[in-house]
Amino acid sequence: xxxxxxxxxxxxxxxxxxxxxxxxxxxxxxxxxxxxxxxxxxxxxxxxxxxxxxxxxxxxxxxxxxxxxxxxxxxxxxxxxxxxxxxxxxxxxxxxxxxxxxxxxxxxxxxxxxxxxxxxxxxxxxxxxxxxxxxxxxxxxxxxxxxxxxxxxxxxxxxxxxxxxxxxxxxxxxxxxxxxxxxxxxxxxxxxxxxxxxxxxxxxxxxxxxxxxxxxxxxxxxxxxxxxxxxxxxxxxxxxxxxxxxxxxxxxxxxxxxxxxxxxxxxxxxxxxxxxxxxxxxxxxxxxxxxxxxxxxxxxxxxxxxxxxxxxxxxxxxxxxxxxxxxxxxxxxxxxxxxxxxxxxxxxxxxxxxx
Amino acid sequence: xxxxxxxxxxxxxxxxxxxxxxxxxxxxxxxxxxxxxxxxxxxxxxxxxxxxxxxxxxxxxxxxxxxxxxxxxxxxxxxxxxxxxxxxx
Numbered sequence: 001x002x003x004x005x006x007x008x009x010x011x012x013x014x015x016x017x018x019x020x021x022x023x024x025x026x027x028x029x030x031x032x033x034x035x036x037x038x039x040x041x042x043x044x045x046x047x048x049x050x051x052x053x054x055x056x057x058x059x060x061x062x063x064x065x066x067x068x069x070x071x072x073x074x075x076x077x078x079x080x081x082x083x084x085x086x087x088x089x090x091x092x093x094x095x096x097x098x099x100x101x102x103x104x105x106x107x108x109x110x111x112x113x114x115x116x117x118x119x120x121x122x123x124x125x126x127x128x129x130x131x132x133x134x135x136x137x138x139x140x141x142x143x144x145x146x147x148x149x150x151x152x153x154x155x156x157x158x159x160x161x162x163x164x165x166x167x168x169x170x171x172x173x174x175x176x177x178x179x180x181x182x183x184x185x186x187x188x189x190x191x192x193x194x195x196x197x198x199x200x201x202x203x204x205x206x207x208x209x210x211x212x213x214x215x216x217x218x219x220x221x222x223x224x225x226x227x228x229x230x231x232x233x234x235x236x237x238x239x240x241x242x243x244x245x246x247x248x249x250x251x252x253x254x255x256x257x258x259x260x261x262x263x264x265x266x267x268x269x270x271x272x273x274x275x276x277x278x279x280x281x282x283x284x285x286x287x288x289x290x291x292x293x294x295x296x297x298x299x300x301x302x303x304x305x306x307x308x309x310x311x312x313x314x315x316x317x318x319x320x321x322x323x324x325x326x327x328x329x330x331x332x333x334x335x336x337x338x339x340x341x342x343x344x345x346x347x348x349x350x351x352x353x354x355x
Numbered sequence: 356x357x358x359x360x361x362x363x364x365x366x367x368x369x370x371x372x373x374x375x376x377x378x379x380x381x382x383x384x385x386x387x388x389x390x391x392x393x394x395x396x397x398x399x400x401x402x403x404x405x406x407x408x409x410x411x412x413x414x415x416x417x418x419x420x421x422x423x424x425x426x427x428x429x430x431x432x433x434x435x436x437x438x439x440x441x442x443x444x
Contacts, residue, residue, distance in 0.1 A: 273380045285400055299377050306381065311389035330387060337388040 007055040008249060009086065011268055012046055014038045015063035020090045021026040021128035022116065022193045024157040024184035029051035031063060034271075038260040040070040044077050045285040046258045047326035049278060052288040057084030058284075061268060063260075066093040072106050079107030086110040088153070094134055098176065100142050110149040111250040112180070113140055116159075118166035124257065126159045142144045144175040148152060152176050153222070156204055157194040164212045168219065174209070178218045185223070185331040186274060198249045198332055200339050202229035204336050209234070209243055224248055225332070225348060226311070226342055227325040251326055264294075268301065269331055 016027060016034035017038050025031065038046075059149070065071060065087050078085040087103075091113035094100045103111075115136055117123035123133035124271070137280050143150040154167055164181070171179045183201045186192045212219045227235055230244070238244045249255030250266045256275075257265040261273035262285075278298055279296055286294065294300065304325050308344060310316070311327040327338065 270380070270383075273383060275377070276382065303377065303380055303384075306384050308360050309389070310392035311387070313392055315392055318412045326391075330384075333387040334383070339388065339390055 007050075007053055008052045009057045009059050009084075010053075010055045011059050011061050012038070012043065012050075012074075012253055013061050013063065013257060013259045013265075013268065013271070014043060014065055014068040014071070015260060016117075016271075017061060017067055018064040018090070019044060019067055019129070020064070021118055022114075022153045022155075023126050023159055024116075024192065025183060026041060026064070026187050028270060029187060029272045031233060034260065036260070037068055037070065041085075042074055042262055043070060043280075044072045044146050046262070046278060047074070047081060047083060049077055049285060049288070049291060050258075051081050051083050055083075055290060055297075057086060059086040059088060059090070059112075061088045061257075063284060065089055066099075066103075071103070074105035077107075084109045086112065088112045088114070089139075090132070091136040092129075093135075094139035094142060095135040096143050096263070097146070100146065100148070104146075104148055110151075111141070111143065111334045113150060113152050115140065115152050115154055115167065115171070117163050118170045119163070122160050123161045134262060137170075140171070140174050140176065145235055153180045153182055154197065155182040155184050158196060159194060161196065161200070161204060162334065164208055168211055168217075172212075172215065172217055178220050180220045180222050181205065182221075183223050183225070183329075185269065185329060186335045188270065188331075188334065189334060195335060198225055198229050198328065198336055201225060205244070206231060206234050206238075209238060218347070219243060222348075224326065224328050226328040227321050228342055228344055229328070236272055248329060250327070250330070251304065251308055253300060256295070256300075264300070266300070266307075267331075278297075312342035314342045314344040315345040 014036045016030040017037070018025075018027075018031050019030075043339075047058065057219040060068075060071075060074070062068065066089050068074070075085055085107050087108060087110075091111075094103075094111070094113070100351065113122065113136060117133065120130075120133040124130050127133075135159060140150075140152060142148075150169055154164070156164065160167070164204060165194055184192060184195045186195055202225050205225070208219055209221075214215070218241070220242075221238075224245060227239075230238060257268050258278060259271055259274065262277045262279045263271075264276045264278060265271060265274055276294055278291070280290070282287060307330060309331075311333055315325070315327060327333075327342070332338075
């Protein structure tokens with residue numbers, strides 16, 4: 001095994017404008033209050049920095065990257081620097097095949113499309129935009145037919161929890177190979193009524209996994225939950241098939257986000273809570289050496305040291321997974337109490353929770 | 356397994372913000388409803404902190420856009436690709 005990249009995919013939040021108003025969105029607050037885009041010169045400087053850091057690639061995120069006015073230029077710049085450029089989008093503008101083709105010609109190398117329901121009633125009910133379902137579904141079809149590298153992402157929330165198997169079936173039918181499912185988490189600044197409990201999320205994930213397995217298909221669940229949230233009999237299978245995983249770049253520091261204003265965030269959910277900024281006091285951009293010093297020895301390191309803890313003493317009763325399970329996404333514990341929720345890996349928590 | 360551990364106090368005062376930048380961040384960390392169990396050996400080691408992704412020997416290409424992948428999850432899944440579904444590395 002040889003060392004190749006120093007960072008995994010790095011996120012570039014190019015805007016907080018969005019043409020959807022998804023109920024589950026963690027960025028509701030910046031979307032409502034941040035009305036400017038990442039300047040093109042800053043985006044180019046960020047790409048230069050990320051390239052110099054030997055990152056595996058860049059993922060454009062928002063807001064909604066497809067309404068970012070400099071999208072073509074940013075993709076073209078990334079391509080000129082031989083940087084892999086991915087994008088997370090609601091897909092509405094990718095309904096237009098010419099628009100989609102152009103993005104890949106310009107430099108896009110992969111795309112993740114958010115789909116919220118299997119019908120207009122569910123999907124549009126979540127996005128708040130009538131007609132968005134048909135646009136997003138068409139975008140997925142366009143990606144399949146165009147042979148583009150893509151996947152889908154569905155955020156599990158109160159509003160679609162009864163529609164998940166239908167969504168999965170629809171995506172398999174279109175030709176999505178391994179749909180991804182996310183969880184709705186509260187934002188740092190405010191609660192979100194669309195969230196489900198840790199155990200509800202885990203139970204739904206298990207059902208989805210079994211539904212896909214019955215069709216000899218695969219799913220993937222992003223954002224980690226504590227291992228003990230899953231039923232013991234399914235947990236090992238989820239791990240061995242890499243349907244779930246234990247950690248997140250936020251703990252290890254092997255990825256980061258550059259926000260629209262140059263802020264360096266540990267995760268896209270931390271907008272407004274920066275670890276620093278790629279712009280120095282003299283307004284110049286950090287170079288590679290300065291960033292690595294900042295990232296490995298400055299405030300980000302101190303942040304990770306504070307973060308890298310197990311959430312509950314029950315974690316230490318786990319003889320099989322102690323050291324592997326990191327307690328799930330730390331944002332879970334802004335809403336839920338780990339002292340109450342984590343019962344240890346050997347407990348059948350689904351039964352204890354009455355699920 | 357068998358690691359020694361301690362429980363950190365949860366009060367916000369136990370945090371000593373190290374910079375103006377981090378005050379808000381530490382306030383968030385302090386508000387996590389956890390017991391904050393710290394293993395003597397941190398569960399993510401310093402070597403992992405200086406994490407380097409490693410190149411997959413199988414070259415199956417399945418993970419081409421987030422490769423080389425150690426399944427560490429550091430991409431958060433957002434890279435959107437199925438890592439090593441064939442090679443199982």
